[in-house]
Amino acid sequence: MSDRKLSIEELRGIALPLLEEARQIALEPKELEVKTKTDRNDLVTQVDSSIEEFLARELFRLTGYPMLGEEEHEPESFAGRVWILDPIDGTMNYVATHRDYAISLALAEDGIPVLGIVVDVTKNLFYVAQKGKGVFCNEERIEPVPTDSEYQDAVLITDIKEICALPRLKEALLSSRGHRRYGSAALELVEVACSRAGAFVHLWVSPWDIAAASLICEEAGCKVTRLDGTNLDVKQKGSILAGWPGVHSSLFKRLVQDPR
Numbered sequence: 001m002s003d004r005k006l007s008i009e010e011l012r013g014i015a016l017p018l019l020e021e022a023r024q025i026a027l028e029p030k031e032l033e034v035k036t037k038t039d040r041n042d043l044v045t046q047v048d049s050s051i052e053e054f055l056a057r058e059l060f061r062l063t064g065y066p067m068l069g070e071e072e073h074e075p076e077s078f079a080g081r082v083w084i085l086d087p088i089d090g091t092m093n094y095v096a097t098h099r100d101y102a103i104s105l106a107l108a109e110d111g112i113p114v115l116g117i118v119v120d121v122t123k124n125l126f127y128v129a130q131k132g133k134g135v136f137c138n139e140e141r142i143e144p145v146p147t148d149s150e151y152q153d154a155v156l157i158t159d160i161k162e163i164c165a166l167p168r169l170k171e172a173l174l175s176s177r178g179h180r181r182y183g184s185a186a187l188e189l190v191e192v193a194c195s196r197a198g199a200f201v202h203l204w205v206s207p208w209d210i211a212a213a214s215l216i217c218e219e220a221g222c223k224v225t226r227l228d229g230t231n232l233d234v235k236q237k238g239s240i241l242a243g244w245p246g247v248h249s250s251l252f253k254r255l256v257q258d259p260r
């Protein structure tokens with residue numbers, strides 16, 4: 001562990017090879033031990049736990065920073081630098097479809113993400129954002145999202161739970177270019193950042209689902225808020241509405257401000 005304060009660039013350089021090792025852990029053929037958590041579709045495997053244990057240990061050894069991890073790590077506070085990890089985002093996909101799952105790692109400074117990395121494990125794509133420095137996918141810069149489109153011009157990503165809870169969302173989807181759902185909140189936000197979808201709506205995301213990908217979205221020019229338009233606090237569970245600026249504002253207007 002270094003005595004001086006590491007730069008975000010240096011931290012990125014530390015995190016990326018560890019994430020490649022974590023990706024290999026996910027891909028290694030093995031018999032999965034699948035357990036349920038809060039309900040029958042909320043899964044965890046021994047691989048989620050191994051990846052979290054490996055990254056928490058190595059990142060602490062090399063940086064000294066604590067971790068908030070989905071499976072078993074909690075920092076004493078969010079003061080200073082804290083790693084935020086979802087060892088496998090999309091565990092149902094990991095178990096059932098074997099694709100569309102991610103490793104999501106952010107570094108937060110006083111609770112604000114300054115480095116966000118989402119690894120699309122099976123596609124071998126590393127999406128990386130540093131605050132103020134834009135987004136890269138495997139070293140290639142991601143273009144900023146369109147600014148002038150409205151929700152009718154774009155594909156929208158959300159889940160059946162949100163459609164059932166928000167009848168106006170169903171109406172909005174019907175007048176959009178179409179509805180998509182992949183089963184990993186981190187990868188779904190990355191779809192928006194890469195201009196492949198106009199917005200992502202979710203009612204109940206956790207810090208580890210969104211800490212990295214919300215920075216990736218912001219750095220690509222997206223607007224990211226709670227569904228009621230208030231600021232996103234990645235330290236707390238809650239809703240998220242992330243979208244290209246015009247898609248975000250038109251969808252927010254349709255869903256919350258002046259629903260017809």
Ligand code: IPD
Binds near residue numbers: 086088090159186
């Ligand atoms: C889940 C996925 C899913 C989202 C759930 C998350 P997990 O994460 O991101 O797409 O709808 O709310 O909990 O449990 O696979 O890490």
Ligand code: CA
Binds near residue numbers: 086089185208
């Ligand atoms: Ca997750």
Ligand code: CA
Binds near residue numbers: 070087088090091
């Ligand atoms: Ca997870």
